[in-house]
Amino acid sequence: MSDCLFCKIAAGEIPSAKVYEDEVCYAFQDIAPQAPTHFLVIPREHIASVSGVNAGNSAAVAHIFEVIAKVTAEKGIESYRVVSNIGEQAGQSVPHLHFHVLAGRDMTWPPG
Numbered sequence: 635m636s637d638c639l640f641c642k643i644a645a646g647e648i649p650s651a652k653v654y655e656d657e658v659c660y661a662f663q664d665i666a667p668q669a670p671t672h673f674l675v676i677p678r679e680h681i682a683s684v685s686g687v688n689a690g691n692s693a694a695v696a697h698i699f700e701v702i703a704k705v706t707a708e709k710g711i712e713s714y715r716v717v718s719n720i721g722e723q724a725g726q727s728v729p730h731l732h733f734h735v736l737a738g739r740d741m742t743w744p745p746g
Contacts (some may be wrong), residue, residue: 640730644678654705658697661705661735670738671711675702681731683720695731702735711737 642648644660651663653673664672677694681687687695699716706714714737719726 638680638730639728640676640732641680644676654701656701658694659701661701664734668734669715669736669741671709671714672734672736673705674732674734675705676730676732682729683726683731684718685720686731698733702733706735706737713737715741 639648643650643662653661653663654675655661657678659675659677661673661675664674675698677691677698679691679694681691681694702716706712714735717734717736718732
């Protein structure tokens with residue numbers, strides 16, 4: 635999607651602090667971290683949110699979770715939270731599927 639912020643980040647059109655990348659997904663540091671470790675993992679393919687996951691694109695989501703496990707293990711992170719907000723009321727500010735990975739502090743509910 636040409637006007638999507640995260641599509642532009644994944645394409646390298648907008649700078650980001652890269653954590654990981656491959657042909658399926660891109661991971662980068664959150665610009666407003668809510669924990670000492672806070673990065674996002676996004677599919678390169680534009681999917682609006684979890685509600686847009688289907689049989690045709692679910693392999694990318696499975697791959698993202700494999701990447702999250704790999705990156706956290708490489709960083710020595712054993713305890714972390716993975717969050718995806720769906721819709722504005724839930725706090726989704728960019729309409730592109732993304733998973734927040736947060737670690738390095740006690741996680742409370744509600745988050746904050």
